[in-house]
Amino acid sequence: MLQVTPAAIDRPASATKPPLLEVDKVTLRYKTPNLLVTATESVSFSVNESDRFVLLGPSGCGKSTLLKAIGGYMTPSAGTIHINGRQVKRPGPDRMMVFQEFDQLMPWKTVLENVMFPLTVARKLPKHEAETIAREYIDKVKLTRAVDSYPHTLSGGMKQRVAIARGMAMQPDILLMDEPFAALDALTRRQMQDELLQLWEDTKFTVIFVTHSIAEAIKISNRILLLSPHPGRVKAEVVHVDEARQDDGSAAALERDIHNLLFASEPGHKE
Amino acid sequence: MNSPQIILASDVQPSGPLGNVSAVEQKLSPFETVWGIGAVRKTALILVLAIIWQVYATYLDNPLLFPTLSDTLITLYDRFVDGTLPNRIWTTLQILFMGYFAGTVLAALLTVVAINTQIGTDFLETMTAMFNPLPAISLLPLALIWFGLGASSLVFVLIHSVLWAVALNTHSGFLGVSRTLRMVGANYGLTGLPYVLKILVPAAFPSILTGLKIGWAFAWRTLIAAELVFGVSSGQGGLGWFIFENRNLLDIPAVFAGLLTVIIIGLIVENLVFQTIERHTIQKWGMKE
Numbered sequence: 001m002l003q004v005t006p007a008a009i010d011r012p013a014s015a016t017k018p019p020l021l022e023v024d025k026v027t028l029r030y031k032t033p034n035l036l037v038t039a040t041e042s043v044s045f046s047v048n049e050s051d052r053f054v055l056l057g058p059s060g061c062g063k064s065t066l067l068k069a070i071g072g073y074m075t076p077s078a079g080t081i082h083i084n085g086r087q088v089k090r091p092g093p094d095r096m097m098v099f100q101e102f103d104q105l106m107p108w109k110t111v112l113e114n115v116m117f118p119l120t121v122a123r124k125l126p127k128h129e130a131e132t133i134a135r136e137y138i139d140k141v142k143l144t145r146a147v148d149s150y151p152h153t154l155s156g157g158m159k160q161r162v163a164i165a166r167g168m169a170m171q172p173d174i175l176l177m178d179e180p181f182a183a184l185d186a187l188t189r190r191q192m193q194d195e196l197l198q199l200w201e202d203t204k205f206t207v208i209f210v211t212h213s214i215a216e217a218i219k220i221s222n223r224i225l226l227l228s229p230h231p232g233r234v235k236a237e238v239v240h241v242d243e244a245r246q247d248d249g250s251a252a253a254l255e256r257d258i259h260n261l262l263f264a265s266e267p268g269h270k271e
Numbered sequence: 272m273n274s275p276q277i278i279l280a281s282d283v284q285p286s287g288p289l290g291n292v293s294a295v296e297q298k299l300s301p302f303e304t305v306w307g308i309g310a311v312r313k314t315a316l317i318l319v320l321a322i323i324w325q326v327y328a329t330y331l332d333n334p335l336l337f338p339t340l341s342d343t344l345i346t347l348y349d350r351f352v353d354g355t356l357p358n359r360i361w362t363t364l365q366i367l368f369m370g371y372f373a374g375t376v377l378a379a380l381l382t383v384v385a386i387n388t389q390i391g392t393d394f395l396e397t398m399t400a401m402f403n404p405l406p407a408i409s410l411l412p413l414a415l416i417w418f419g420l421g422a423s424s425l426v427f428v429l430i431h432s433v434l435w436a437v438a439l440n441t442h443s444g445f446l447g448v449s450r451t452l453r454m455v456g457a458n459y460g461l462t463g464l465p466y467v468l469k470i471l472v473p474a475a476f477p478s479i480l481t482g483l484k485i486g487w488a489f490a491w492r493t494l495i496a497a498e499l500v501f502g503v504s505s506g507q508g509g510l511g512w513f514i515f516e517n518r519n520l521l522d523i524p525a526v527f528a529g530l531l532t533v534i535i536i537g538l539i540v541e542n543l544v545f546q547t548i549e550r551h552t553i554q555k556w557g558m559k560e
Contacts, residue, residue, distance in 0.1 A: 073454060091457040101451040107556040108473040121469065122459040152557025 018085075019046035020206055021070065021174060026079035028065050028232075039065035040232035042079065045225050047174065050204040052242075054221035056211060058262060062232030063210045067178050070208065071097050083173055093122035096167035100179040102159045105151040105166075111138060112147045115166045123170065137169040138162075140199060157188040164196070168205060175207040181216070193219050214255050214262075218244055226262060236261060338524040347528035356513070356532060363494060363509035364536075366422050370429020371490050375483070377430065378437035383467055385438075386445045399439045407432030407493045411500060425497055432493040433486040440485065444478025445471050477553050484545050491540075495533055510536075 023046065028039040039062035047053045055063040068074050070081055072091040081088040083095065091097075096118070098104070105114050112134055119130035138147055141161040151159055160180050167175050181189045193216060200207070211217050217224050224238040238258065244251040305311055321340055328339035338346075350356040381398075384391035407428050414424040448471055456470035472479065498511025508516065510533055517525035553559045 071454075071458070073457065091454070092460055093458065095458075097454065097458050099451050099454070101449070103449050104451045104455055106452070106455075106470075106473065107558055108476070108552070118459045121461065121465075150556055 020049050020051075020084060021047040021208075022080075022082045023066075023070070024080050024082070026066070026069060026076045026081060028062060028069055028074060029077045030065070030074070038231040040227070043227070043232060043234055044079075045234065045237070047206065047208060047223075049206055051223055052200060052207050052209065052221045054209045054211060054217040054224045054241075055227060056214065056217045056224050056258070056262075057227030057232065057235075058229050059212060060229040060232075061227035062229075063212075063227055064178055066227075066232065067097075067176055067208060067210050070174075071095055071176050093118060093170055094173045095176055096170050096172040096174075098160070098163045098167045098175065098177045098180045100182050102151075102156055102183065104163050105159055107151050110148050110150055111143060111154070111162050114151065114162055115169050118166060118170050133169050134165075137165040140168070140202065141165040141195070155188075156184050157192060160184065160192060161195075164199070168199065168203070171205075173206065175205055177207060177209045179210050179212070182211070189216075196220065214258050217241075218251050218254055218258075224258070226258065228262070335521065335523055338527055342524045343527040343531060346522075346524040347531060350525065350528060356528070359508060359510050359513045360532065360536065363498065363511070366425050366509065367429065367490060367494050369422070370426045370494070371433055371487065373426065374430040374433025374486065374490070375437055378434050378441060378482075378486075381434075381438045382441045382445065383464070385442055386467060386471065387463065392442075395438060395442055399435050399442075402431065403435040403439060405431075407489065408496050408500075411497055425494065428493055428497055429490050432489040436485040436489055437479075437482040440478045440482025441475065444475030444482070447478065448474040477558050480545070480549060480553065484541070487540060487545070488537075491533075491537055 023044055025042045025044050027041050027043075030037055030039060043062075043066060045053075055066060057063050065074065069076055070083075070088065072088050072095065075089070088095075106117065109117060112131070115134035115138055116127075116130045119125045119133060120127060123130075125133070135144075135147065138144060141164055143158060143161055143165065146154060146158060151162065154162070163180070164175075164177075167177075181192050184192060197220065199205075209217075209220055211220075218241055221238075222240065222242040224241055226235040226238065227233065228235040238254070241254070244254045246252075299307070325340040328337050328342075331337050334342060347356070381391075381395050385395040386392070410431055411424065411428050414427045418424040418427055445467075452470060452474050456466050461469060494509070495511040495514075498509040499515050510529060514526050514529035514533075517523075517529065549559065
C-alpha cells in the first residue's frame with residue numbers, strides 16, 4: 001500500500017543486493033558573485049536497481065543541484081556519493097544526463113549521429129556496432145522516420161526523445177533526467193510520460209528524475225524523495241508509488257497528501 | 272439536463288471523403304521563384320550599375336580620369352590573355368594564403384590555450400585588446416626593417432591582420448557555447464583537445480566562420496595596400512603593384528582593370544567560398560536563420 005514515511009524513520013530494508021547509488025549526508029554549496037548558497041544540507045538516500053526515483057520539491061530545494069552532483073558536475077562540500085561502490089568525482093558515461101534544454105542535442109549531427117556519438121566516443125565502439133545500437137534505440141523512441149534529420153527540424157518532444165534514446169543507448173548504470181519534460185506543452189508531456197513508462201517496462205533501466213510537478217512524480221515513479229527548500233533537506237520518502245491508481249482516486253489522494261506535506265509550513269498557502 | 276458530449280467533426284459536415292479538400296500547397300509563379308534567388312537579384316543590380324558606369328563615362332569622354340566600362344573590360348581581357356594579370360594574381364594569392372594560413376593556425380593555438388587555462392585567456396584578451404585596433408598596414412614600415420623587402424614582410428603583416436580577428440571571434444564563440452552542450456561533452460568524458468575539437472569547435476562554428484571571414488577581408492585589403500607601398504619581390508609584383516605601376520604609366524583603364532580584379536577575387540571568395548562553406552555547415556545545422 002501507499003505509505004509516506006518521515007525521513008528520520010528507517011526505510012524498509014531493501015533486498016540483499018546493495019543499493020546501486022548511495023548518497024550519504026551530502027551538503028552542496030555553490031558560490032554566486034557575493035553569496036555562498038547552501039543548496040542542500042545533509043541529504044541521504046539510496047537508489048536500487050530498476051528504481052524510478054523522483055526528486056520532488058518546490059524551487060529552491062536543490063533538487064537539480066543534487067542531480068548535478070550525482071552527475072559529477074559538482075563536488076559535495078560534505079558527504080559522499082557512491083555508485084556501485086565507486087565514489088563519484090567527475091562526470092562520466094556511466095551516468096547519462098538528459099537535460100531540460102532542447103539545445104542538449106548537437107545541432108551539427110543528425111539524430112542517428114547524435115545517438116551514436118557517445119557510443120563511439122565514450123564506449124569506443126566501432127562505427128557499425130554503434131550504428132546498430134543507435135538505430136535500435138531510435139526505433140524504441142519511435143523516431144525511425146527522423147533518423148537522418150538534423151535537430152533543428154524536430155519538435156521539442158522529438159528532441160527530448162532523441163536525448164532519451166541517446167542516454168539509454170549507452171546503457172548507463174543510471175539515467176539522470178533533469179526536468180526533461182518541463183519545457184514541453186501539456187499534451188506532449190503526457191505522451192512522453194507514457195512513453196517513458198513503456199520504455200521502462202521494456203528494459204527496466206534505473207532512472208533518477210527531477211521534477212516540480214507532483215502529478216508527474218506520481219505518474220512516473222515508484223519512489224519519491226520529498227525535499228524542503230532553503231536549504232534542501234529530506235522531508236519524507238514516498239514508497240510504492242506505483243501502487244497508486246488513477247481510477248480509484250488513490251493517485252489523487254496521494255497527490256493531495258504530498259501537496260499538504262510540502263506546503264504545511266506555509267499557513268497562507270491554498271490550492 | 273446537460274452532460275458533456277463529444278460531437279465529431281464528420282457529423283457536422285457530412286461531405287464525401289475528398290469532398291471539399293482545398294489545395295494545401297501551391298506552386299509559386301516562375302517570376303517569384305527566380306526573384307527569390309538572391310544571386311539573381313544581385314546580378315540584376317550589378318548590371319544596372321554597369322550600365323550607369325558605361326553611360327556616364329561615355330558622356331564624360333575623358334579616359335585619363337574615368338575610362339568606360341568597355342575600355343576597362345577590353346584592357347582586362349588583354350592583360351589576362353598576355354599573362355600579366357594571371358601572374359600578378361598568382362603572386363598575390365600565394366602570399367595571401369601563406370599569411371592567412373599561418374595566422375589561422377596561430378589563432379587556433381592561442382584559443383585552445385586560452386580556453387584551457389586562465390593565464391591563456393588573460394593573454395589572449397590583453398593581446399587582442401592591444402593589437403586588434405592597430406591597423407596591420409601600420410606595421411609595414413617596421414616589418415620592412417625587420418624582414419627586408421620581400422614576401423616575409425608581407426606575410427608578417429598578413430598574420431597580424433588575420434590572427435586577432437580570428438582569435439577574438441573564435442574565443443568569444445567558445446565562451447558562447449551553451450552550458451548544456453558543455454555539460455553533455457563532459458558527460459561523455461571528453462576533456463582537453465578532443466573536447467575542444469568535438470564539442471567547442473562545431474558548436475562555435477558560426478563565430479569561427481565570422482572570424483575567418485573578417486580575417487580574410489582584413490588580409491585581402493591589407494595585402495593590396497601593402498603591395499601599393501612596395502610590390503616587387505623577386506622581380507614579380509602582385510596586384511597592388513600592378514595598379515600602382517599602371518597609374519605611373521597613366522594607363523588608367525589598366526588601373527581600373529586591376530581594381531576590378533581585386534573586387535572580383537574578393538567577391539568570389541566571399542560569395543562562393545564562404546557561402547558554400549556556410550551552406551554546408553551552419554545553414555544545414557540550423558545555426559543560422
